[in-house]
Amino acid sequence: MGYLYEHLITTSLAKTAKRLDLDTAHAYLSEVANHMFDLRTRWLNETQMNEVHKRYCEDFKMSIRFDHIENALIDADLLTNIDGLYSFKYKYCYYYFAAKHLMGRLSTDDGKEQLRRLAEHVYKEEFANILVFLAYLSREPIIVDEMLRASRAIYPDIEPCDFGDQMKFVAALHDRVPKTVMIEKDAKSARKEINQTIDQIEAQMPQPAEDADLNDALRINVAFKTIQILGQILKNRPGSIRGPAKMEIAEECYFLGLRALRALINVLEPHRDELVEFISQQLERFQKDPDERMKKARRVVSLLVEGIALSFIKKISGSVGTEALRQTYEELVAKHDHLEVKLIDLSVKLDHFQRFPANEFDQLIEDAGKQNNVFTTLMLRHFAFDHFYRYTVDRPIKQRYCSKLGIELRTVNLLEYKRATE
Numbered sequence: 001m002g003y004l005y006e007h008l009i010t011t012s013l014a015k016t017a018k019r020l021d022l023d024t025a026h027a028y029l030s031e032v033a034n035h036m037f038d039l040r041t042r043w044l045n046e047t048q049m050n051e052v053h054k055r056y057c058e059d060f061k062m063s064i065r066f067d068h069i070e071n072a073l074i075d076a077d078l079l080t081n082i083d084g085l086y087s088f089k090y091k092y093c094y095y096y097f098a099a100k101h102l103m104g105r106l107s108t109d110d111g112k113e114q115l116r117r118l119a120e121h122v123y124k125e126e127f128a129n130i131l132v133f134l135a136y137l138s139r140e141p142i143i144v145d146e147m148l149r150a151s152r153a154i155y156p157d158i159e160p161c162d163f164g165d166q167m168k169f170v171a172a173l174h175d176r177v178p179k180t181v182m183i184e185k186d187a188k189s190a191r192k193e194i195n196q197t198i199d200q201i202e203a204q205m206p207q208p209a210e211d212a213d214l215n216d217a218l219r220i221n222v223a224f225k226t227i228q229i230l231g232q233i234l235k236n237r238p239g240s241i242r243g244p245a246k247m248e249i250a251e252e253c254y255f256l257g258l259r260a261l262r263a264l265i266n267v268l269e270p271h272r273d274e275l276v277e278f279i280s281q282q283l284e285r286f287q288k289d290p291d292e293r294m295k296k297a298r299r300v301v302s303l304l305v306e307g308i309a310l311s312f313i314k315k316i317s318g319s320v321g322t323e324a325l326r327q328t329y330e331e332l333v334a335k336h337d338h339l340e341v342k343l344i345d346l347s348v349k350l351d352h353f354q355r356f357p358a359n360e361f362d363q364l365i366e367d368a369g370k371q372n373n374v375f376t377t378l379m380l381r382h383f384a385f386d387h388f389y390r391y392t393v394d395r396p397i398k399q400r401y402c403s404k405l406g407i408e409l410r411t412v413n414l415l416e417y418k419r420a421t422e
Contacts, residue, residue: 002136002236005092012076020072024062026100028069029078031056033088033097037130042094043085095126099133106140115142119150122225123218135233139240144233144249151226151252154219160258161265161309163340163376169269170305171374173276173298181408182385184398223260224315227253231319238324246328247335250320254332254344257316264308275301302378309375310382313347321352339367339376343383350387356397365404381405 013025035052036042044052053066073079080089088094105111115134118127135143161167230253234246241249268275280290280297287293333345342364349357361380368376384401387393402409 002133005096005133006136009078009093009096012078016072016076020069020076024064024069025073025076025078026097027060028056029073029088029093029097030101030104032079032086033094034101036094037098037101043087045086046084049086092129095129096133099130099137102130102134103138103140106138106142112142115146116150119146119226120153122150122229123221128225128229131229132232135229136236139237144230144245147226147230147233148248148252151223151230151256154223154226154256155259155263158259158263158266160255161262161340162338163309163343163379164338164371164373166262166265166269167305167309167373167375169272170302170378173272173302174374175295177374177377177406178299179406179408180381181410182388182398182402184409184411220260220264223256227257227316227319231321234320234325234328235322238322243328246325247331250325250328250332251336253316253320254336254341257312257344258340261309261312265305268305268308272301275304306375306378306382309379310386313344313379314351314386316344317347317351321348323353326353339364339371339373342367343376343379346383350383351390356393358397361401362404377405381407 010022013020013022016025031052032044032049035048036044039048049070050066053069056062057064070079070081074081077089078093080087088097102111102114106115118131118134122128122131131143131147135147230249234241234249234253238246276294276297279300280293283293283296287296329345329348333341342360346357346360346364349355349360361383364376364380367373368380384405384407388398398409401407
């Protein structure tokens with residue numbers, strides 16, 4: 001992401017290169033962004049902009065007219081002036097230049113304090129995006145150190161979720177592994193439906209104030225944002241971070257996500273029977289048979305837990321996933337030989353590797369069968385649905401894994417499918 005946005009900014013500034021050199025433009029815009037950050041605003045009035053201009057000229061010993069630099073930056077499509085209020089034309093420009101200003105102050109006490117503040121409040125969209133650009137712009141170890149410190153402070157007393165013993169309460173909701181059907185459909189349209197659903201869910205995530213108390217919902221949001229930023233650092237620098245450091249970052253991404261998942265499961269598990277009873281009552285008007293109602297209610301609660309676990313795994317794997325980190329993943333799985341770690345690893349390879357990870361998939365199916373681990377089998381089914389709907393996969397591969405996982409693969413006449421979904 002950083003490479004793309006930096007290219008867009010450089011291309012924009014090239015439009016006015018004869019009037020304003022690149023170095024001056026970067027320094028000036030960094031001062032503007034930092035002033036906005038300090039004032040907690042995205043707009044500066046004419047008086048405030050003139051103050052920024054005056055301080056810039058004094059600090060950098062520059063003699064440049066305000067209207068000259070103003071017109072150049074507006075013509076470059078980086079700044080706007082609407083009724084005397086100045087702002088960056090695009091949000092990413094603000095994040096980029098705020099990060100660039102902080103990059104130059106990381107060795108100062110003020111810069112270190114600001115970095116810590118950003119790392120501790122990553123649930124703020126502004127702070128998270130500044131950190132993403134900072135991690136791209138700077139190779140200073142303090143950035144990774146602060147992010148790891150902040151990450152380890154999230155759920156520090158909670159063990160990572162165990163997909164063995166802890167998830168047995170889900171298996172108890174089933175008399176047997178439920179039957180399921182996969183309807184074959186076009187991967188492009190299925191992927192669009194999935195992505196739209198994900199976007200709708202993420203849009204509903206709360207955006208709290210900076211000083212908000214971190215309740216459980218907000219703490220999960222903090223965990224997700226932290227995983228995302230640490231993952232960006234890994235993916236942006238796979239060839240420049242040394243092996244031990246890459247392992248440390250990857251481990252923290254995996255285990256922060258698993259700690260957060262366990263925290264949520266710890267809330268749900270004691271209320272399993274209450275949830276089943278509540279859902280059964282809601283189903284009463286649709287299903288009169290009490291035994292059938294309870295069976296459906298238990299299935300709904302199981303799907304709820306499965307969906308939560310799947311969303312956490314996909315968040316982790318999506319944040320760290322790149323084939324350039326293959327060796328790091330392999331070492332991590334070898335070091336932590338647990339089902340939950342192997343499931344994250346499989347998710348990474350399904351979504352980010354060119355080759356279908358048949359060996360890893362087969363091994364997990366075998367492990368789940370040997371351990372009679374119903375929950376892992378259910379998760380592998382979700383992986384199959386997600387992957388086969390998102391990506392174009394040869395039908396023999398679909399048939400093989402649907403058969404292994406007890407999924408009925410059904411082909412529907414295209415005309416019938418369209419009628420059913422209209």
